[in-house]
Amino acid sequence: MPEASTRQSDPGAASYVRFEGVQKSYDGETLVVKDLNLDIARGEFLTMLGPSGSGKTTCLMMLAGFESTTHGAIYLHDQRIDNVPPHKRGIGMVFQNYALFPHMTVRENLAFPLKVRGMGRSDIETRVKRALEMVELPNFGDRRPAQLSGGQQQRVAVARALVFEPDLVLMDEPLGALDKQLREQMQFEIKHIHESLGVTVVYVTHDQTEALTMSDRVAVFNDGVIKQLSTPDVLYEEPANAFVAQFIGENNRLYGEVVEAGDAGSAVTVRLDSGQHVKALPVAVSGARGERTTLSLRPERVKVNPPEGSVPNVLEGKVAEVIYLGDHIRTRFSVAGHDDFVVKIPNAAEHPRMHEGDMVKLGWAIEDCRALDA
Amino acid sequence: MADIPAAGTVPEMRRDEELTTADGRPLRVALRRSQRQLRRRAFYLVAPLLVFLLVTFGWPIANMIAGSVYNPEVAHFLPLTSSAISDWDGEDVPGEDVFAAMAMDMESGLANRTIGRAAGRINREIPGARSLVMGTARDLEDMQPPYREAFLAEDERWGDLEFWRLIKRETRIVTPAYYLLALDFEYNSRGEIVERPEIYQVYRQLFWRTAWMSLTITALCVLLGYPVAHLLATLPLKTSNVLMILVLLPFWTSLLVRTSAWIVLLQQQGVINDLLVWANIIDASGRIRMIYNQTGTIIAMTHILLPFMILPLYSVMKTIPPSYMRAARSLGATQFTAFTKVYMPLTIPGVAAGVLLVFILAIGYYITPALVGGESGIFISNLIAQNMQGTSAQLKLASALATILLVGVLFFYWLFNKLIGVDRLKFG
Ligand SMILES: Nc1ncnc2c1ncn2[C@@H]1O[C@H](COP(=O)(O)OP(=O)(O)OP(=O)(O)O)[C@@H](O)[C@H]1O
Numbered sequence: 001m002p003e004a005s006t007r008q009s010d011p012g013a014a015s016y017v018r019f020e021g022v023q024k025s026y027d028g029e030t031l032v033v034k035d036l037n038l039d040i041a042r043g044e045f046l047t048m049l050g051p052s053g054s055g056k057t058t059c060l061m062m063l064a065g066f067e068s069t070t071h072g073a074i075y076l077h078d079q080r081i082d083n084v085p086p087h088k089r090g091i092g093m094v095f096q097n098y099a100l101f102p103h104m105t106v107r108e109n110l111a112f113p114l115k116v117r118g119m120g121r122s123d124i125e126t127r128v129k130r131a132l133e134m135v136e137l138p139n140f141g142d143r144r145p146a147q148l149s150g151g152q153q154q155r156v157a158v159a160r161a162l163v164f165e166p167d168l169v170l171m172d173e174p175l176g177a178l179d180k181q182l183r184e185q186m187q188f189e190i191k192h193i194h195e196s197l198g199v200t201v202v203y204v205t206h207d208q209t210e211a212l213t214m215s216d217r218v219a220v221f222n223d224g225v226i227k228q229l230s231t232p233d234v235l236y237e238e239p240a241n242a243f244v245a246q247f248i249g250e251n252n253r254l255y256g257e258v259v260e261a262g263d264a265g266s267a268v269t270v271r272l273d274s275g276q277h278v279k280a281l282p283v284a285v286s287g288a289r290g291e292r293t294t295l296s297l298r299p300e301r302v303k304v305n306p307p308e309g310s311v312p313n314v315l316e317g318k319v320a321e322v323i324y325l326g327d328h329i330r331t332r333f334s335v336a337g338h339d340d341f342v343v344k345i346p347n348a349a350e351h352p353r354m355h356e357g358d359m360v361k362l363g364w365a366i367e368d369c370r371a372l373d374a
Numbered sequence: 375m376a377d378i379p380a381a382g383t384v385p386e387m388r389r390d391e392e393l394t395t396a397d398g399r400p401l402r403v404a405l406r407r408s409q410r411q412l413r414r415r416a417f418y419l420v421a422p423l424l425v426f427l428l429v430t431f432g433w434p435i436a437n438m439i440a441g442s443v444y445n446p447e448v449a450h451f452l453p454l455t456s457s458a459i460s461d462w463d464g465e466d467v468p469g470e471d472v473f474a475a476m477a478m479d480m481e482s483g484l485a486n487r488t489i490g491r492a493a494g495r496i497n498r499e500i501p502g503a504r505s506l507v508m509g510t511a512r513d514l515e516d517m518q519p520p521y522r523e524a525f526l527a528e529d530e531r532w533g534d535l536e537f538w539r540l541i542k543r544e545t546r547i548v549t550p551a552y553y554l555l556a557l558d559f560e561y562n563s564r565g566e567i568v569e570r571p572e573i574y575q576v577y578r579q580l581f582w583r584t585a586w587m588s589l590t591i592t593a594l595c596v597l598l599g600y601p602v603a604h605l606l607a608t609l610p611l612k613t614s615n616v617l618m619i620l621v622l623l624p625f626w627t628s629l630l631v632r633t634s635a636w637i638v639l640l641q642q643q644g645v646i647n648d649l650l651v652w653a654n655i656i657d658a659s660g661r662i663r664m665i666y667n668q669t670g671t672i673i674a675m676t677h678i679l680l681p682f683m684i685l686p687l688y689s690v691m692k693t694i695p696p697s698y699m700r701a702a703r704s705l706g707a708t709q710f711t712a713f714t715k716v717y718m719p720l721t722i723p724g725v726a727a728g729v730l731l732v733f734i735l736a737i738g739y740y741i742t743p744a745l746v747g748g749e750s751g752i753f754i755s756n757l758i759a760q761n762m763q764g765t766s767a768q769l770k771l772a773s774a775l776a777t778i779l780l781v782g783v784l785f786f787y788w789l790f791n792k793l794i795g796v797d798r799l800k801f802g
Pocket residue numbers: 026027032050051052053054055056057058059206
């Protein structure tokens with residue numbers, strides 16, 4: 001991950017794919033993509049993550065050339081590609097339903113991109129063979145796609161997108177149709193292929209675990225806007241706004257308004273709607289008195305019954321539900337007027353078992369409590 | 375449950391023993407019985423239709439095929455003659471036994487009023503034979519045996535070998551004569567199969583014309599229908615629904631109305647010619663003949679059969695996700711390559727179904743060629759119909775023609791199945 005972080009923080013790095021002020025509207029009334037600016041470095045694994053309808057596929061289609069941009073420009077290799085037809089862009093693509101040609105065998109499917117490039121017969125044969133070996137299906141060349149399982153079809157689709165050695169591969173929810181176990185295996189395999197071939201991958205998913213485990217960087221989309229673009233760890237630990245905090249991982253929210261701005265960059269004091277005061281790290285607030293804010297707290301950062309004086313924030317909570325999960329116990333509290341406050345308590349000797357109705361003290365550090373936009 | 379012994383002991387079962395159900399019946403028998411019930415149910419469901427089809431479709435067709443080869447007149451109405459003449463060698467005028475048998479057949483034929491039918495049958499091959507037979511039969515009362523001399527004295531045509539050879543040939547109950555006729559062949563006077571004189575040859579040429587015009591119409595339907603179906607399948611639903619109604623509109627209009635509309639448009643004093651004259655493309659004396667010939671038939675039938683091509687094509691194209699074309703494009707194929715290598719192969723089941731439908735419908739078409747075909751644009755069906763109507767009806771010839779047409783269609787279906795596989799077709 002450190003490598004990815006430097007990429008992000010180094011604005012001088014030559015970008016391989018660049019979206020510049022891209023907007024897209026299908027109907028002339030609403031913008032599906034609003035002012036998208038995005039730089040993708042060569043060899044990077046970038047994931048577009050976001051809820052359904054947030055414009056991920058649209059962005060991918062504009063990059064692949066199947067949709068035109070309404071405004072703005074897309075550069076590949078510092079060349080504007082708006083007017084380059086899809087077949088000349090040399091971008092590999094894996095579709096959500098795989099789009100394997102049903103009337104061709106696996107081998108013919110893989111040979112297709114090589115044939116249309118006028119490659120020689122023996123060349124095609126060796127490349128197809130190599131591609132099949134790469135996805136560990138060396139003996140499946142003569143089958144039709146319909147005779148393959150979902151996972152096998154998926155691999156063939158990946159192999160087909162890579163067999164003509166593109167520098168850039170787009171994948172639109174390639175694992176969406178697979179069950180959980182196969183999904184995890186394929187995540188690993190795709191990641192492995194990415195690393196060994198060094199291709200640039202733009203990946204679309206709405207599964208956050210997938211995004212976090214596979215990507216160098218993740219662009220979180222909402223409503224046609226990138227809400228945050230960072231490495232997975234930053235995204236999880238330092239969400240820049242309430243949407244990202246809520247969308248990535250589990251998150252407790254408390255609402256209130258700023259009553260006292262701290263010194264530059266240090267804690268602000270927030271009065272919750274239920275009246276208590278909490279100190280929080282200002283992230284997406286200006287610090288003006290009276291400003292509405294959402295406090296975001298990860299469930300695993302909340303301490304139960306902290307020793308007196310060890311943390312600056314302590315609130316009373318009433319246990320509403322206890323769910324035993326083996327390695328940890330998920331406890332739902334009623335805190336400050338919210339009864340969906342979740343704490344993950346490690347299943348360890350120092351934490352006594354709690355029961356519904358118990359009153360408990362909950363505390364947390366300032367830097368774990370992020371004051372985000374309302 | 376009651377059959378399972380108490381205390382949880384399950385009936386012991388040896389390896390080589392058949393599996394049985396709980397009440398001890400062999401499993402296979404039980405399965406077959408349960409399936410038989412399902413099958414019987416399915417049969418009951420289709421039984422009414424089956425009976426209907428047998429009565430209205432199977433039986434008439436069987437009747438028609440039988441009728442096309444059935445030749446009972448001579449054998450049934452001249453029974454004694456038929457058996458007497460079977461030993462005749464055909465080289466000389468038959469002996470007294472044949473003439474005597476003929477006399478007796480005439481006698482009973484007069485009484486039963488069947489002699490006319492036999493005479494009519496013979497007359498169809500030898501013009502004038504009816505009057506010969508009927509005349510002699512009427513004078514039979516005054517004749518005395520030996521009949522050979524008596525007959526020959528009555529009319530010397532009784533010594534004609536051709537006449538007797540015909541009778542001998544026509545004693546067969548099953549005859550290919552109508553099929554020969556339907557293919558422009560006939561028996562010559564010596565009983566050999568020869569082509570008919572050229573001026574009488576019509577049917578072979580007409581079969582041939584029906585086939586190639588049907589093929590032309592089918593090809594035109596593919597050419598015109600394919601792009602339309604593609605458009606229908608790719609347009610947004612709202613627009614494609616409107617277009618689909620336009621495609622279906624011909625289905626909701628009477629066939630006669632549509633055909634008459636073409637007459638109005640295409641005739642020499644019709645709308646299109648008027649427009650061409652008005653636009654000075656042709657002058658008034660050079661009006662184009664577009665109807666009452668093959669052009670008229672082809673235009674009108676292409677229009678009428680087009681929906682049968684578009685609908686199966688549309689239903690197949692609708693199921694082809696756009697991502698296939700996109701995938702092909704992203705893999706480096708030009709629009710053209712993507713279309714020919716990916717899209718078109720996937721539409722073959724629809725094309726094939728459309729071709730089969732349109733061709734088979736076209737080859738048996740009747741009304742449109744009859745109305746707009748004129749002399750040169752009629753189909754074989756029109757001649758079949760002609761042979762079934764009026765005073766000169768030749769039902770058996772019509773049956774033979776229709777049977778040949780049926781066999782042709784079945785052959786086409788078989789060929790199609792060989793080439794494409796009927797199970798791959800998608801009609802909708
Ligand atoms: N061809 C189209 N015509 C009109 N509107 C479209 C079209 N394609 C997408 N949209 C609209 O654009 C918006 C973004 O769609 P897009 O497919 O990019 O979403 P997405 O982020 O890929 O969602 P999902 O995760 O469900 O795939 C949606 O509101 C959608 O309805």
